[in-house]
Amino acid sequence: MLRRVGFTLALPLFVIATTTLGAQTSHATPGGHPAWLEAYRDPAARLIGEAVSSTFAWDRLAVLTDTIGNRLSGTPALDRAIQWAVAEMNKDGLENVHTERVMVPKWVRGIESAEIVEPARHAIAMLGLGDSVGTTGDGVQAEVLVVRTFEELDAKAASARGRIVLFNAPFTNYGETVRFRATGPSRAARHGAVAMLVRAVGPAGLRTPHTGALQYASDVRKIPAAAISSEDADRLQRMADRGSTIVVRLKMDAHVDADAESANVVGEIRGRERPDEVVVVSGHLDSWDVGAGATDDGGGCVVTWEALRIMKKLNLRPRRTVRVVLWTNEENGGRGGLAYRDQHRAELARHVLMLESDGGVFRPLGFGFTGTDAARDTVKAIASLLSGLAADQVSPGGGGADIGPSMQEGHVPGMSLEVDGSKYFLIHHTAADTIDKIDPAEMAKCAAAVAVMAYVVADLPQRLGE
Numbered sequence: 001m002l003r004r005v006g007f008t009l010a011l012p013l014f015v016i017a018t019t020t021l022g023a024q025t026s027h028a029t030p031g032g033h034p035a036w037l038e039a040y041r042d043p044a045a046r047l048i049g050e051a052v053s054s055t056f057a058w059d060r061l062a063v064l065t066d067t068i069g070n071r072l073s074g075t076p077a078l079d080r081a082i083q084w085a086v087a088e089m090n091k092d093g094l095e096n097v098h099t100e101r102v103m104v105p106k107w108v109r110g111i112e113s114a115e116i117v118e119p120a121r122h123a124i125a126m127l128g129l130g131d132s133v134g135t136t137g138d139g140v141q142a143e144v145l146v147v148r149t150f151e152e153l154d155a156k157a158a159s160a161r162g163r164i165v166l167f168n169a170p171f172t173n174y175g176e177t178v179r180f181r182a183t184g185p186s187r188a189a190r191h192g193a194v195a196m197l198v199r200a201v202g203p204a205g206l207r208t209p210h211t212g213a214l215q216y217a218s219d220v221r222k223i224p225a226a227a228i229s230s231e232d233a234d235r236l237q238r239m240a241d242r243g244s245t246i247v248v249r250l251k252m253d254a255h256v257d258a259d260a261e262s263a264n265v266v267g268e269i270r271g272r273e274r275p276d277e278v279v280v281v282s283g284h285l286d287s288w289d290v291g292a293g294a295t296d297d298g299g300g301c302v303v304t305w306e307a308l309r310i311m312k313k314l315n316l317r318p319r320r321t322v323r324v325v326l327w328t329n330e331e332n333g334g335r336g337g338l339a340y341r342d343q344h345r346a347e348l349a350r351h352v353l354m355l356e357s358d359g360g361v362f363r364p365l366g367f368g369f370t371g372t373d374a375a376r377d378t379v380k381a382i383a384s385l386l387s388g389l390a391a392d393q394v395s396p397g398g399g400g401a402d403i404g405p406s407m408q409e410g411h412v413p414g415m416s417l418e419v420d421g422s423k424y425f426l427i428h429h430t431a432a433d434t435i436d437k438i439d440p441a442e443m444a445k446c447a448a449a450v451a452v453m454a455y456v457v458a459d460l461p462q463r464l465g466e
């Protein structure tokens with residue numbers, strides 16, 4: 001999942017911690033770049049050259065997604081992926097490779113279906129929402145109330161009782177539309193609805209419903225909730241507009257089992273001078289239970305891990321430690337990011353930068369960054385080393401769902417890999433999240449961008465922002 005909304009507001013203490021301009025900004029070359037940057041042109045070129053000269057990253061992601069497949073928290077598949085990552089990191093020659101235990105929630109989808117019963121029988125392309133309760137007995141069968149907005153539901157509240165409510169809000173952008181998936185179930189339940197359907201949160205696809213987590217309110221009954229494809233939502237809307245009585249039957253075996261043991265996976269290139277200072281690069285290894293978890297977020301795991309593999313291969317050991325973390329349970333709990341914050345609390349002050357790649361590994365554009373102005377100047381200078389890849393943009397608001405807790409607690413600068421996002425939400429949380437949507441050359445460029453940024457930040461004579 002991609003959750004950047006709100007990250008620029010997440011660090012009030014950090015943002016007001018003003019820093020005087022560091023020495024690195026005071027000795028500029030005629031080209032406008034700081035003098036220290038020159039020393040990094042050669043290693044940056046080598047890192048980029050190594051990354052783009054092969055399809056290693058894409059091939060590794062293909063092994064993960066073809067053989068292990070999707071990786072929902074609490075499943076044997078996620079356990080296998082964790083063990084595989086540890087073995088592969090050791091093969092790469094990474095240091096201090098280990099797992100860090102995390103207890104994760106275990107939501108089970110079970111068998112599920114939805115069909116229109118009246119005015120005639122038609123199957124609906126659906127996916128139950130993560131964390132939804134199931135239906136009982138033979139399922140829920142009820143008349144459908146179709147609304148486009150929360151306001152329309154409130155206006156028609158009297159007709160919601162005993163009905164299945166469909167929120168048919170066309171996709172605008174994720175931040176705006178996802179609220180129907182997240183809070184729609186409890187909104188509908190408050191008016192007495194017996195189940196909720198939501199138009200899948202994504203641009204119109206090829207009858208692909210999108211799953212994703214819901215958030216039940218604590219003071220209202222939990223009702224079963226599912227996403228349906230945009231085509232099916234449109235069909236129900238047309239029927240409702242014609243004044244037809246629509247009856248739908250929804251069956252979901254979804255339930256929650258006891259918490260399961262899982263882990264974050266960690267590997268490092270230890271720093272040669274200041275090994276206790278750390279640059280974290282990361283992606284989340286868990287995924288939803290449909291598709292193969294390629295774009296969300298196997299790709300983010302592999303391209304950030306690649307940064308370390310390439311440094312090792314080129315024998316480039318920076319001053320500080322570069323640490324890759326493959327998070328568990330981003331999608332339905334965020335427990336991996338919370339556990340890291342708690343387990344590493346004592347060293348968060350020595351975290352120089354945390355980066356997360358969770359927006360896909362399409363054509364890289366650059367980075368989002370949250371930190372001081374001085375740190376931003378340094379990051380912009382480093383990003384200029386990526387101008388040959390056209391990946392040198394630095395935009396406001398860097399972060400990620402998993403690094404967020406540590407950023408906030410430790411006032412750690414945060415960064416996200418920014419890519420061409422035009423395809424991301426088409427496949428997000430769907431059965432179509434498979435590796436064929438990812439271009440090996442674009443993915444290699446993502447790895448190059450992360451490798452250069454992580455290496456230079458870890459190697460700077462002065463700590464980032466000082």
Ligand SMILES: [Zn+2]
Nearest residue numbers: 001296297358
């Ligand atoms: Zn994700």
